[in-house]
Amino acid sequence: MNNMAQKEAVRQFKKGLISDASRQLFGERCYEEVTVQDIADAAGMGKATLYQYFESKEEVLFSLLASYSRDVTRVLESCCDANQDPYTTLKKVISLTYRLYLKNNRIFLAYISLKRTAAFKREWLEELNALRERKFDLLASVLEKGSEQGVFIQVDSRRFARVLNNILRGFSLEPLETRQGEPIEALGEDIIQSIIFKGILTDGED
Amino acid sequence: MNNMAQKEAVRQFKKGLISDASRQLFGERCYEEVTVQDIADAAGMGKATLYQYFESKEEVLFSLLASYSRDVTRVLESCCDANQDPYTTLKKVISLTYRLYLKNNRIFLAYISLKRTAAFKREWLEELNALRERKFDLLASVLEKGSEQGVFIQVDSRRFARVLNNILRGFSLEPLETRQGEPIEALGEDIIQSIIFKGILTDGED
Amino acid sequence: MNNMAQKEAVRQFKKGLISDASRQLFGERCYEEVTVQDIADAAGMGKATLYQYFESKEEVLFSLLASYSRDVTRVLESCCDANQDPYTTLKKVISLTYRLYLKNNRIFLAYISLKRTAAFKREWLEELNALRERKFDLLASVLEKGSEQGVFIQVDSRRFARVLNNILRGFSLEPLETRQGEPIEALGEDIIQSIIFKGILTDGED
Amino acid sequence: MNNMAQKEAVRQFKKGLISDASRQLFGERCYEEVTVQDIADAAGMGKATLYQYFESKEEVLFSLLASYSRDVTRVLESCCDANQDPYTTLKKVISLTYRLYLKNNRIFLAYISLKRTAAFKREWLEELNALRERKFDLLASVLEKGSEQGVFIQVDSRRFARVLNNILRGFSLEPLETRQGEPIEALGEDIIQSIIFKGILTDGED
DNA sequence: TATGAATGAGTTTTCATTCAT
DNA sequence: TATGAATGAAAACTCATTCAT
Structure with missing residues (x-):
């Protein structure tokens, strides 16, 4: 039955x-x-x-983290599957990832605090690390493809992925830093995309 | 006496x-x-x-935050005073700010957790917010100058400053996210600078 | 039906x-x-x-205690019924009682802890006390018979029964006191019997 | 100072x-x-x-157990030091040990329950085991001396000590078994001494 | 001023027992 | 009748802060 x-x-x-x-x-x-x-x-x-x-308060957090990480991975996978040009793919990746990060920013903070403690089981950490690796693999693959096609600059794609991740993480934490109740006009995704893609120089100086 | x-x-x-x-x-x-x-x-x-x-454990944290914020401000001020070209100035600003952020990343995290609690006095928050404003003013002034000179892209300099701040913040938190004891090769400042200035596109697509 | x-x-x-x-x-x-x-x-x-x-966890324990007490009583009764000489009877009583005590030593400990608590019903206590009384009656009767026949020393047979009971209880608890995993060579029944019957003096000093 | x-x-x-x-x-x-x-x-x-x-509730119990064990050891040492004939010595040993056991019977019970748990530190167990060993050494030495002098029966003195200990322990627990508030006339030390020394047979049967 | 000692408020977790199916 | 699911009461322990010297 x-x-x-x-x-x-x-x-x-x-x-x-x-x-x-x-x-x-x-x-x-x-x-x-x-x-x-x-x-x-x-x-x-x-x-x-x-x-x-x-089994514990920590496991509640872990389940949230795992679910959120799986969401990120899923988003990345679907973006890659779409099989569009690297530029379009990355634009979508940035947009979707950023939104997920933004929504879970405080949970991410809790993760950083707790992951070192004994109450946070090694197996959880390993599962999350595995998901993290997967995320970077996917991110790197998108970037690599773009590099090969000469659309993105030539950098070690793994480092490249970390750069991207850090930037998005940084943007996602801004709402936590600013005083609650005094909502700053949100930083549009357009400016984020623009900076990432084109930087702040008007022209190839340096 | x-x-x-x-x-x-x-x-x-x-x-x-x-x-x-x-x-x-x-x-x-x-x-x-x-x-x-x-x-x-x-x-x-x-x-x-x-x-x-x-008067409390929170005040100890506050004093650290204030001191760290003042350091950032001082750094920015000295960079501005140097009266160099906007590009050189910004490079220095990024480098020094990033280092300060990196060194105080855990304290910043504590700030985010505590600032909303009753134990965190309103006056401290106001002092920190004032320092934050000052920081953005300085950052924006550098960026504005660059925009005026046509070196940097044309964006609302205040939003521009927030973008920069968020990016640096994101990079500074990476060491806390990666597994302790498995030190990843640090992301060099060069790549950070490069991305910020030139983005990841090889060429003016879009 | x-x-x-x-x-x-x-x-x-x-x-x-x-x-x-x-x-x-x-x-x-x-x-x-x-x-x-x-x-x-x-x-x-x-x-x-x-x-x-x-009706409760306590009642489970009670039923075990009652069953165990009834076993002891039954053993004593069968020993008495056998109608052998007091010495042989007592040897058997000691042997069988000791074994039952040994097997239930931890349950006895629980009894001591719980019997005073409110959760342990008065009627259970009374039932166990009645069984206890019956045990002492039987024990005393064996001892008395031996005293009358001049085989055992002359003592108030009731006190005598308590003495015997206490000694056997003491022996039965030894395995709980010694460190688990370091099994001491068990104290043979022979030495227990010997001490009880003949004491430790070689000869009628005192 | x-x-x-x-x-x-x-x-x-x-x-x-x-x-x-x-x-x-x-x-x-x-x-x-x-x-x-x-x-x-x-x-x-x-x-x-x-x-x-x-540091914990368990440590409170441990300190009680240790203090009580040390008391027992001290009593035994002083009895041995007195350098009297084995019979007199043993009488004193029995009397004093029995009283200490009686006074601490419930603590002993707690010890049995807790010693297997993780909360009960290995070092505490070792300290108590050492004190226990010392106790048996002293007890055995008294008994051996008596055996050598032909006053006590010839048995492995270590087993002998265990027998004695078990008997005294058994007597000491009686008050816990009987219903509180219905104090049975206490079993006099005389009868304990008598049984231990002379057993219950009137005469060398068996 | 400097400080060890004292403390209550607060948190996670367990478990016997009851409930709803 | 059989049972998984639900639960409140209870207990050990921590820690920022105050007190007394």
Whole structure:
């Protein structure tokens, strides 16, 4: 019978409730400030119930990180599959990646804080590192293709990927730095794209 | 009398001991992981003594942030004063700012977490915001000058400054994201400079 | 109708499954360390099902204690019935009782801890006390018979029974005190019997 | 200056307050039932203060166990030093050891429960094992001397010591088994001594 | 002024028991 | 009847901050 499958579906649905609640909360406040009780309340369940789905508060964060990383990878994969010219591909990559980064900026911050602690399991770290590697592989492949075609400059594509990643990360953190409640006019994607592609010089000086 | 000035000097010296110790510790571990006891030990004094110089752990962080922001401002000011061509000036600005950001990346992270909390006094926030404004003013002035001279592209110089700041911030956080103990070959300043100035396109496409 | 009896038989059978499982577990780990989930798992049923047969974890322990006490009583009764000479009878009593104590030493420990708590029902305590009384009656009767026949020393047979009980209890706890994994050569029953019967003096000093 | 010594003395005094309070509480209720808050309250201090003197609840128990074991050892040493005939010595040993065991019976029980857990540090176990060894050495030496002089029976003195220890332990636990509030007339030491020395047979049967 | 000592508020996690199917 | 899921109560422990000397 598909009783088993249904059970698992329900279970995944409930895990989803917890994930959604925590995603929301971690998006508003930082990891340490959000208590397990908060998450349970927001997910509409008892605190102990949460522990039936996640073994610890850290695992809740991990599941969010993994899901977010998988999203990034998926986005990159679909961009690559599209098989367009490197320039168009990269424009899309930048746009989609930036939006994902922006949405999860506080979770990324929590990751940086927690990954060194003992509570953060080695296997989680390895899974996230693997996803990270995959991300860089995909990013590098796009860049390499562009280099080969003479569209992008010639640089070690791996370093190139790191550069791109760092730039996007930097942009994604800006909203956290500026005072909440005083929303600065968002930095349009156009300017980001422009800088990345063309730099700030008007002309080939240097 | 001179006695008063001397006392104040001693006081500032002791505050400096605490600042130095905490700068060191916050550079190694994240804000939450460093205890007040750790700082007091590293500063060579009792825990209670620390509270004679700073009203709270948060104020210690604030003082570090303020000092670091003032350093950035000072760097920018000296670059501007040098009165060189915009391109040379900006190269220096990027190099020096990036280094300061890199050195204080963990402190910046703590700032993001804490600035919204009640423990972080409004007046501190205002002081830091003022320093931030000053930084952007200086950055924008450099960029504007370059734009006027036709060396840099024409963009709202304020947005331009934010772009630059975000990019440098992004690069400065990379060491925190990569797995400790597996030191990646650092991303040279040259590539950062190159991207910022010239972008990644080989040629004026788009 | 027979249906009723059969139902009750099934019920008793299931209770037996739980008892057997818990006896096994309480023999390996202490009461607090064994969870209700552990017992249910070992008994091959759901946790909630267990509560259809026992009202609480404490009652599971109680049933074990009662069963064990009844075993002791039964052993004593059979020894007395055998109608052998007091010395032979007592030797058998000591041997069999010691073995039962040894096997249930951890359960006895749990009993001591729990019997004062509110969760341990007064009626259970009374039932166990009654069984205890019965045990002492039987023990005392054996000893008294021996005293009357001049084989055993003359002491208040009730106190005598307590002495015997305490000595056997003491021996039965030794395996719990010694470091697990470093199994000491077990203290043979012979030496226990010898001490109890003849003491440690070679000769009637004092 | 003896400032340092005085500080240490005060510290030891405070540790003593905690030890005394916990000894009292662990004597009344079992280890699990006594909370850290209970101990702190009884010692007249805050919960966190207790953690300045002991690193964990387990360490409080350990210190009690160690102190009690040292007491036993000290008693045995003083008995041996007295250099009296083995019989007199052993009588004293039994009497004093029994009293110490009786006083600490519930703590001993807690030890049995906890020693296998991870929270109970290996070094504590080793220290207690060493004290235990020392106890058996002393006990064995008394018994051996008696055996050599032909006063006590000839048995491997080490096994002999274990026998004695087990018997005394058994007696010491009786008060825990009987229903509190219904104090049975205590089993006099005379009968314990008598059994140990002369056994229960009137005469050399077997 | 300098400081060790004291502390309460707060957090994660476990587990026996009940509920809903 | 059988059971997985839900849960509140409880407990150990930490740490920034204050107190007393």
